[in-house]
Amino acid sequence: MGEAILQDRTVKTDDSLHKGALTHRDSGRLFGSAGESEPAVMPNPKVTIVMPVMNGGRYFELALRSALAQTYGNIEIIVVNDGSNDGGETERIALKYSDRIRYFSQENRGVSGALNTAIRHMTGDVFTWLSHDDIYLPHKTESQVSFHRRLNRPNAILFTDYGLIDPEGKLFYTTDIELGLLTEKPLLPLHRGLVNGCTLYIPAWIIKEFYPFDESLRYTQDYDLWLRISQEHEFFLQKEAHVHYRTHPGQDSHKPGSLIERNRLFQRLMDGRSETQRVQMEGSEKRFFVENATYYGSAGIAEVAAYGHEQAALWSAAKTLVSVILPCDRSVRTAGADPVRALRSILQQSHTNLEVILVTDAPLPADLEAAIAGDPRVRRIPSEAGADPFDTGMEQARGHYLAFLDPRDTFLSDKILRQLDAMAEAGRTVSYTGYSVGGGGTEPAGPGSSLGETTYPEIIADCPVATSALMIHRTVFLGGFRFEATAGPAEDALVAIWLARRHAVLGISGALSDIHWTHALFALGRNSILERIDALCSALEADPAHSRQVSKLERLAESRRAIAFAGEADQATQAYRTTRDVAALHATARRLGAEGQILLAKDLYGLRLADEPNDPEALDALSQFAQQAGDSAGALDWLERLLETSEPSPYAFIRCMHLHQGRGALDKALQTIFHARAHYPDNEELRLQALSLLIEMGERNWARVEAERAVRTGITTPALACLASQALLDGNASLDMLQRVSDLVQRTIALNPVEGALSYFRLLRRTGRLAEAAEVVRAGLAEAPGNADLARALLEVQPVTTLPAGDAVILRRSASALSSDSALSEALSSLADFVAAMDVVPGAPHTEAAVKVLERVVRSTPPPTPRPGGPIFILSWTLARGGAERLVAMLFARLRKRLGSRPVELLLFDCAQERATSFYLSETGHAREELLIYDDVQRVEAPYKWIGASSYHQWLIELFRARKPAVLYAHLEVPNLVGGLAAVLTGVPRILLGTYNMRPPDFIDDADACHWYREGYRQLLSRPEVHLTGMAQTCVDDYADWLGVDLEGRASIVPSGFEIGSFHSALDPAARARARQTLSIDADRPVVGVVMRIALPKAPLLWVQVAASVAARRPDTVFAVIGDGPLLPAMKNAAAELGLSGAFRFTGALEDAYAALPALDVFLLTSFSEGMPNAIIEAQASGVPVVSRRVGAIDETIRPGETGVSVAGSDPQALADAVLSYLDNPERTARARQAAQAFAREHFDIERMIDRVQALVEG
Structure with a gap:
């Protein structure tokens, strides 16, 4: 099988369509297949070039010379003078070359007669034709001989694109026949007049079989013959232009008789096509006439256009036979199957021109015999052992269109008529309708009208397909479609996927069938369901056409996981009831809970509690499940039962305390935590919780007592040290105690909460723990909203960490407190708006679109402060072989030399010594170790995913914070955007973005990437410290137009430089x-x-x-x-x-x-x-x-x-x-x-x- 890529579908085609074969297929037979009597492809055939001439004038000698100039040597040229009356000029020209051509003269019989004469006298193995006013390019014959040899098909006829030249020989247009379109519609070139006779290459045995040209035709004799040949042999498109076709007022196609003959020819072309061929071309007979009429109307062939529209109007669905295949063998007479009901829904269709094919392996039941009641439209076909009954039915079907009905399903009365009309109108050979799910009398709840215009690729999304909603044209079956290819689990979906890969599938809105499969499907059992999903996932994952359906595949995989987990829970239940193995039950429940299968885990824990009401693990887990679901009352009930057992953990007490605290029951919270202290007197986390709660309740003295006890016992955690210091200060502790806690705080964290927060923040940031650093500084800002240092610290780590939406209140309070610093206050207010809009939970990565994040970041970052004499950083991807890379290397070397003592550094994302990325390293004048090169083993701690190139971005931010450059000069798109954003976030006061081409969409075939580039540049250039450079004014103007930004004063020209x-x-x-x-x-x-x-x-x-x-x-x-x-x-x-x-x-x-x-x-x-x-x-x-x-x-x-x-x-x-x-x-x-x-x-x-x-x- 050959392959061609057609739109977004991978289309399997017969080898006969290789290189754009133009063939006729009808009744399942491929015309033009090489037979045993056909000669083999000759390695060095003799090619005859036939030139009919009538008053050739000045063009004839040019044409003849082009034939003589062929680079292929084994040729003969036959010139036939068809009664020229030009005073002997044609003959004089021909005889000048008499030693290299064969010359014949005859009375005028038209082009047909001249061609027939030449064919009778030709001795070559191949026929080609050159009109006396056209031109062969020198390689025409050699190229076609080579192509025909490689094709290795003795009966192949070649045609090519061609150029159009004016009377003076100037080329003004070259045709571009689309190979992909030809693969779909191989007959199209004949119907569109795209086969130029002078481009043809025809084996002599074929031309002699079908000639003579019809001499009664003066203008369309060529197409008349091509039409006859095409009924038996294949035409192949060679995607090259080998001929220049001259257009001039004197040519035959401009004469009045030409239009008359063309009207007759193209009408005959339309009439001569079978229903199958018409459908192959345009998807339906009606569409065939509409499309041809439209084309001929635009080409000025009005009579044919009117005929086409007339035939389209006469088309009627009532004339179209539809075969409906209904399996009734024993294998489908299962629960829910009702072939009598299904058959009646077919026989009651408003479209009456149909046949019903009952596929059965046994005598029909009496009720089904009664339903048939001698109806001549019903045919009984015996099923074949091992064959799919739908395939058996398709083999015997007589209809132009084929529909399918599962004996469990039914058609609505107008289903076939509506589906047939829609397919004819749209010109589609495959369609699915919507359907409702009856399933034992439930209310219809299927996808119905949500199918939209096309089913594909929604097959695996929210609109599952059903075989009873499918209708195909017979050509789909003739083209290789079989149900047996997708038999087994998930057959409906796999059939639809097979079809969608090869055909444009029409989705028809509206529920036109009632599908009764829901209960039967689940009756198959869990293992059968898993088999269906596995088969579907395997088919999709193996199919590159579905690479964009990742989210839907994940949804299928999630469904499979859920069913598999349910099976695991069932097995665990049965095992526990048999063995009472508590450890195994707990292990399965824990695993299901960790996988998010909460309901299944709850069932298992409930099973355990039925035996042992005080099982600590079960009680603890159930309380956590309730808390996760927002059921604080339920969580407290389970926790309080747990605390009455002999084995409650410290964290159970803490969770119970927080639940009471969240409900405003502070006394109960305090009672819980001191109950815990009785169980675990030395637990530092419990001390911390108790102290925190006392401070919240305003119990200063009690908090001081607890703090003093903690100091005497010993404190090892910074959080408890800070809280104890706060409690001691608030509670008027003794000087001795204050000194002891002061020493303790000095060893862990600063005594002042704000300074402590800042110190801890700096420590965490230095170690890359940005999310934790944000938590610390956020807490500090909540305590001290007017502290500018804390506010700036928070802006440093945002948005590379995530803020919960509730923190918008803290940010707005801080912005108000810092109103005297307008830039800082505005930045905080903007960030507050952003945080509120994001509405995310703490610790989760951003889900907002990258463009929105980028916009918020750029607008919320405070303006930079000057850094006189600071380092100059030059940033690029690599030093690989390329124009921009060479200039970067030379720029770094020369600028560093020019500026002397001022630091100039070169930063690269990749410059591996052993790879091509270091090609221009020598141009820098420095060793690799002297450059700043990204370390690709660096760990990415914070969620930088919103910008892409996350590890590069983090590397640059940390480098810029440590080295504080005064200037960043980035080069090329990704370094510009990643480096530019990092520079804005870290306060680099001068940022240059170097571009080396026109707008990216001109050379980057990735719409998503170009979208991010555009929005990234737009946002960065809104900052006053950012400046664009381009190599020419045209380039800068093109960027300005693409970005929709006024770059006046914001861009400069830096042309290329060389050592000339x-x-x-x-x-x-x-x-x-x-x-x-x-x-x-x-x-x-x-x-x-x-x-x-x-x-x-x-x-x-x-x-x-x-x-x-x-x-x-x-x-x-x-x-x-x-x-x-x-x-x-x-x-x-x-x-x-x-x-x-x-x-x-x-x-x-x-x-x-x-x-x-x-x-x-x-x-x-x-x-x-x-x-x-x-x-x-x-x-x-x-x-x-x-x-x-x-x-x-x-x-x-x-x-x-x-x-x-x-x-x-x-x-x-x-x-x-x-x-x-x-x-x-x-x-x-x-x-x-x-x-x-x-x-x-x-x-x-x-x-x-x-x-x-x-x-x-x-x-």
């Missing part, structure tokens, strides 16, 4: 000779080249097309491609298929690529997106003129007309013309070489770049 004098010059004969020797190129041959990463943004296949156009006019040209990349194999293949392998030099990545530049006569760049490409600057510095597409800042990178040429659009011929303007004009090339070096020296010298950067970092 270090480049080898094409003006130096010795350097040019060495470069040519390196590339193995003769000294006298013209060379067009490029240095690039061979990837999609550089449009390497367009580069090859331009090369082909250049080679057609300058065959001696050599094309040098210096570089490597993922599309290098594709580029090589494209050159080979164009017959240009010998003209190309693919060098791969060179250590000194710039030394090869002097070998070039022209530097050609075809990128679809660029900023200010370094490669073009380097080419000019080497004295090489440039030809490039006019994208990005190209016109700022060259001096148009002097150092190079920029070409608008992507026309290969226009780019080739620009290249040839240098190759054909040595004087112009010499002038451009001089101008290019002077321009590069003036605008792109490295010292000029450093001057600009120095002004920015010191400004």
Whole structure:
């Protein structure tokens, strides 16, 4: 089986559709399959080029020369003069080449007659056709012979894309027939007139089988023959343009008779299609006529368009036979099955043109026989051993459409009619309707209308599918659909998934069936349910088409876990009742509780309490479950029962105390904690709780007594020390006691609660425990809302830690208390709004969208303070091979040298010595150990997930806090955003964001990433300390437009910089000779080249097309491609298929690529997106003129007309013309070489770049 990717579905196709085969399939048979009598594919066939001519004029000789210029040698050219009356001009032209062609002359019989004459006399193995006013590209024949050989199908007929040229031969359009569309609709090219006869490559034995061309047809004789051939053989699309088709006023297609013949042809095309073929093309007969009518109307073929609309209006569902398959064998006569009810729901359909296929393995019951009552629409089919009954029914069905009904289910009376109409209107061959779940008389509660427009990918979400809601066209069955492929657990869902991967599935709103499966499903037993879910999960996980359905897979997995846990609980229950093994019961209950299966765990603990009412573990667990559910009264009941047992833990007492405290019963809370003290007199946590409660109750003296007792006994925890000191101070303790506690507090935490909180906060932050640090400072701020130090500390750790929504009150109180510091107060107020909006529980990570978090962070962070003379940090991803990376390395080295004693540091996310990420390390002039490089084993303590690149972000924050840089100059998108945000949070006063291209969506094919980039830049640039740099004004303007931000005064231009004098010059004969020797190129041959990463943004296949156009006019040209990349194999293949392998030099990545530049006569760049490409600057510095597409800042990178040429659009011929303007004009090339070096020296010298950067970092 071949594979093609179609939209979001992976579509399995027959091998016959490989490379876009155009075939007819009907009644399950694939026309055009190679038979035993067909000849084998010939390795070096003789190709006949047939040229019918009638008054060819000046175009004829051009066409003939293009045939003679074919790079493939084994050809014959037959020219048939069809009665030209041009005074012998056609014959004179033909006879000039009589030694290389075969020439025939005849009375005028039209193009058909000339073609028939040529076919009778041809001796070649392959027929091709060239009109006298069109052009073959030189590689046309060679490429098609090669393609046909690789295809290895003797009966394959090839056709290709083609270019349109004007009367003067200028190419203005190239067709682009879509392979994916052809895979879905192989007959489409014939119906749309996309098969150009001059692109065809037809084995001679096929053309001789079907010729002659109909000589009564003057304009559509070609399509008449292609139509006849296509009934038996395959047409394959070769995705290349080999022919230039000339449009001019004198051509036959512009004559009045042409429209008449086209009307007849295309009407015959529509009429000649079977129902199956029409459905294959457009999904339904009605849609077939509508789509064709619409197309022909837009093409000006009004008569055919009117006919198509008329046929669409005449289509009626009543004429369409629908087969409904109803299994009635013994295997389906289970609980809930009622085949009589199911059959009646079919026979009572409002759509009466149907047949019912009963699949049975035994005589029918009497009630079912009575229901049939001789109805001729019912057919009985014996079931086959081991076969799925639905498959057996499909094999015997006569209908155009097939529906299926489980004997437990029923159809609503208009189900078939509504489903049929919807499928015909939408042009879909597969559909599901909504349904209701009756399940033994319950109220309908199924998904109903929630299916939406399409079922897929909701199959595994909230709208489970059912086989009784399915209808398919017969072509789906003929295309390989079988129920047996998905038989077993979860069959309904797996069938739907199989179909959705291969077809556009129509979802039809409204419950049109009643499904009675709920009780029967659970009657299968827990193990069967688990099998169904396992089968479904396995199928989905193995299918790459469902990679975006992770959340739904997780939901399925969660369902499976719940059922499995229920089974585990049942087993534990049975085991306990048999063995009374308490430890095993406890272990299972604990495990279920830890997994969140609270109800199951409660059942097991309840089972234990029935035997032993005072089981401590059961009582404790049940109290915790109640507390988690918010049932404080229930939790207290269980805890108080626990405290009456002999084994209550200290924490049971503490929880009981907190529950009383939360309910306002402070006396009961105090009574509980002192009851606990009697059990555990030395427990420090109980002392802490007692002391805390006494302070809360205002019992100062009692609290002092407890504190003194704690001091005398000994305190080891900072929290108890702080609380004891507070109680002693409030309770007028003795001087001796105060001295003792003072000494204790000095050893643990500062005596003053605020200072203590700050000291402890700094300790925790230094050790990376940011969440705990936030808790400490939050508590301090609650005590001292007007303390600015505490407020700033809290802002430092937010939002990398989480605040509960309730803390918004504390933050607003603090903002009010600090109103004298407007910036700090505003930041606290903004954070309070954010915290309230987040509404999260303490300790949970943020669930808010990253954009909202980023916005809040940037707006809530106080403005920075100056850091005169502080370090300058330069940040980038890596020092890998690339233009931006090279500039970063040079910038660091030169700036560090320029600024002398002022620290300049280079920060990198990756610069592994053994990997390509350190390629430009030597350019920095420093060893790897002298740079600041991210340590990838660093632990990420706090939840940084809201920004991405979390570990990088934490590393930068900690580094910036420790080193306090005055300037951050980041480069490229992720370092800009991650570094920029870290710099804002840590108060870096000058932040530069360096960009090297046009807007990211131009070269990054990831919509989500581009969205975050855009919002990140927008938020960062709202800060006054943040400044953008770009390589050219065009780049900066493009960013401003993309961001929707006014960058006036907020952005600067920093163009690329190079040591221009270090480049080898094409003006130096010795350097040019060495470069040519390196590339193995003769000294006298013209060379067009490029240095690039061979990837999609550089449009390497367009580069090859331009090369082909250049080679057609300058065959001696050599094309040098210096570089490597993922599309290098594709580029090589494209050159080979164009017959240009010998003209190309693919060098791969060179250590000194710039030394090869002097070998070039022209530097050609075809990128679809660029900023200010370094490669073009380097080419000019080497004295090489440039030809490039006019994208990005190209016109700022060259001096148009002097150092190079920029070409608008992507026309290969226009780019080739620009290249040839240098190759054909040595004087112009010499002038451009001089101008290019002077321009590069003036605008792109490295010292000029450093001057600009120095002004920015010191400004």
